[in-house]
Amino acid sequence: MLSRGEAVAELTAPGEHFELVVADMHGLPRRVFRNAHRSLREQWLATEALGDRPYLIYEDEVITFADAHRIVNSVSAWLAANGVRKGDRVAIGMRNYPEFALAFWAVECIGAIVVSLNAWWVTEEMRYAFADSGATVAIVDGERLERLPSSMRAECGIRAVVVARGDAVDGAVPWADVSSDPAARMPDVDVDPDDDSTIFYTSGTTGFPKGAIGTHRNYVTNNWNARFSAALAAKMMGAPSIPLAPAGSTSLSTFPFFHIAGLCGMINQSVFGGTIVSQFKWDAGEALRLIEKHRISSVGGVPTVVRSLLEHPDRDNHDLSSLTSIGQGGAPPSPDTILRIGKDFAGKVAPGNGYGLTETTAGCIGIAGAAYLQRPDSSGLPSVGTDVKIADDDGNELPRGQVGELWISGPNNVRGYWNKPEATAKAFVGEWFRTGDAGYMDDEGYVYVVDRIKDMVLRGGENVYCVEVESALFEHDAVLDCSVFGLPHDKLGEEVAAVIVPAAGHGPADQDSVVEHMRARLAPFKVPSRWFWRGTEIPRNATGKVLKKDLRDEYAAAPAGGATS
DSSP: OOOOHHHHHHHHHHHHOOOOEEEEEEEEEEETTTTTTTTTTHHHHHHGTTTTSSSETTEEEEHHHHHHHHHHHHHHHHHHHTTOOOTTTTEOOOOOOOOHHHHHHHHTTOOOOOOOTTTOOHHHHHHOOOOOOOOEEEEEEEHHTTOOOHHHHHHHHHOEEEEESSSSOOOOEEEEHHHOOOOOOOOOOOOTTTSSEEEEEEOOOSSOOOEEEHHHHHHHHEEEEHHHHHHHHHTTTTTEEEEEEEEOOOEEEOOOSSSSHHHHHHHHHHHOOOEEESSSSSSSSHHHHHHHHHHHOOOEEEEHHHHHHHOOOTGEEEEEOTTTTEESSSSSOOHHHHHHHHHHHTOSSSEEEEEEEGGTTTTEEEHHHHHHOOTTTTTTEOTTTTEEEEETTTBBBBOOOOEEEEESSSTTOOOOOOTOHHHHHHHHTTTTTEEEEEEEEOOOOOEEEEGGGGGEEETTTEEEOOOHHHHHTTSSSSSEEEEEEEEEETTTTTEEEEEEEEEETOOGHHHHHHHHHTTTTTTTGGOOSSSEEOOSOOOOOSSSSOOOHHHHHHHHOOSSBBBBB
């Protein structure tokens, strides 16, 4: 049985399919896969051979790969005929409708740049994205069209708006008019690996959002990391043949496509020949029905989504035997959820987790299966070709086991922020990207992310990592959801506060039990001193991250204990 290091060395050796070479990426040396595709266009064109295999399923609609190629050809030809050229920006904003994926491939295949519009944005936030990116064409659903008044379009220089799943009002062009030309041919465009591919806006919790510029090589790297992971697993198990890519499967997409994790998941499922099932919005009960109906093998989502699926009262009334993996990302999952997946499915479903950010083109650190069950609080090991270090404030690498800032280097890193050279210089230091996350590495190289640095509570000179406290809270039966954050304290600087959404049949009367539970698991200074019980959901953004600033503002002057909003 080969060790992981030995297997990696053999798979990436000269002449092998996954050979690594050094390439120049925007002036920085990066280790990349020699045989990787040149672009997303090349990857999409390779799926044409999949013909009548189901590709996109939404409600009762089934779009095959052959259907998809006809539509993508039509949309790409329409875009080119309406003046969209390589490097131009085209905004896409909608729910996880099939049209999102089809529009994305059409834009990428002509070398234009997709500007991802967060579907939660209001008009002013969209105005900022259009003004900053310079997008001149938008492809949106009916809900987003309502937030794009003609006056704003004229102000931002938006020449055309295509609408899917909605009425074509106020000068918008119906999706059917651009997607149904059977004779259309995709324009012949040469797309290079380091050409810009997407602009994804960060959450903007500390000011205006920054548009991270992803390249074709970034996305191809993410895809080839998944290919390599499948090959590595087979190699380490001594399989007689090594897969060059994961087999096509059926997945339920719960991450929004406008989020980097959702987009990368969509891309990978597409190029592996998989089938993507999507919903109008997340509904755990409906998800259980879809898993059974379509024999879905993989589900991934933010931790709150996964928890709601596992804890749904109808779960045992559905046949979930097709499931082989449940992945989590977007926010730190609680270790008890990982262990529950292993227990409830008797080891037949592999839990997985990926760590990444918009700036690292989604996951570049990962863990799954038995290794995850053994280390449920770890984010895993870096992808091949990716380097990680834990650094002090000056960028010096810290010893193993010591907490510092997580820095990442690799071909997955975006090239910077659109129109923001100062922000780019601050976040990208030489070959490294500063994540803003606090973490450490163990002696085997596994990465542990303990908190966002800005969310860490400094209590009387002691660092309290909120993720650690939240993980302990989730172990108590009274806790359905929770968040931990710091509140001002006149003597300690900050004190630890916790807000709890109680599970059914529980509430503020359980507080003594919860406190006792926490005191048995954590040092006294980590145990919250202010407790709040909440009857409504904890506020989160579209990607599942808790809006801790909102919580701090809400509870700063609130009396502790008892039921609140």
